[in-house]
Amino acid sequence: MYSIDKLKGLFSSGKIGRRDFIQGAVALGATITAEIGTMRITEQIDALETISFNPISYLIMPRMIASLIMFPYLVIVGDIFGLIGGLVASTSSYEPLTASMFFDGLKMNTNLVNDCFVGIIKGLFFGFAITSIACYKGFYTEGGAEGVGKSTTYTVVASCISIVILDYVLAAILL
């Protein structure tokens, strides 16, 4: 017989899927830092200012808006792949479940609508945190190529820490 605990373990793979996507998003943050940091050290940001562009509006705002729109989608995609992963794992494991058992268990042990909602809210906060850290560190990069490397490393570390803290705080508030 399959215990409820075992089913819960399999369903939790959905959460792992979401977390993997967020880790991918941290890599995206590193890319943003490297891109903006390189623009800073090659004086492209100064050049933008000299031709009357506000670099914050031109470089930072579109990335912030895009991340606030796309990160919740990323979380949804992560959830879907997590569930597919859970289904594949549970139906092809040593003592496999049937697909109907998996979905029955899913209905029994999760509140899908609430979980998705929490995921989307978390996605918004994670997106804001990762992108704002990435843009800030990129924008204020100094010290040439070495500076870009340092800023990128800082972005990855600070983003990971901010996600752990936000995850804890949001879970405490929303769940």
Add this chain to the structure above:
Amino acid sequence: MIKISKLNKSFGERQILRDLSFSIEKGECISIIGKSGIGKSILLKHMIGLMKPDSGQISIDEKIINELTFQQLQKIRKKISMVFQFGALFDFMNVIDNVALPLKKLTDFSNDKIMSYAKKSLLDVGLEGSEQMMPSELSGGMKKRVGIARAISANPEYILYDEPTTGLDPIMTHSINNLIKKIHNEEKLTSIIVTHEMKTVQNVSDRVLFLDDGIIKYDGKPSEMKNCKDKTVLQFLEVSGSL
């Protein structure tokens, strides 16, 4: 007219500019020279508002730019263009889009007119036919030429050059010097050139400022520079083979 009054700038303990004062009349072509790391580029960045002084004033056409808000400064910047040391071309845009960007931002021209002006600027710097190239495909000299084309495209009153010939071979240096001279004469601009090259100073500028230890050690005609009594100025001239 650009007027600098009692300008001071420090980075930590190191004072770069000390009570620096001078003015640049409209239509002048002036070179600012001095040893590396002495603050020439920093002075140029103060003139376009990219840096704020610790104290002192920079005024352009009677407006003190270091006291302006970002929006007010943007209006002044429409009169000024800057050519950066390595071109500072936007690496996600091709050459023609780089040159057209100031026109798109600063004018109400139609897209066709913008493109024709941008092509004319490229023609002026001898880069016709390179419109679709990306900055990564350009040589150092071409990047500087595109930078100059971008700077002149929006018809500025003042143009600031940050080491326009550094790192170029003598033929390209000569060609860029001629280009700066041609633009200065044809467009009736006020040109300010930060450089190490005495050839640029002698061939292009009407006036030269020698900056050392945060102060001006020589301000006058390039041809009379060898009469200066200051040791550093004379050493600079001697080493560059201009004495």
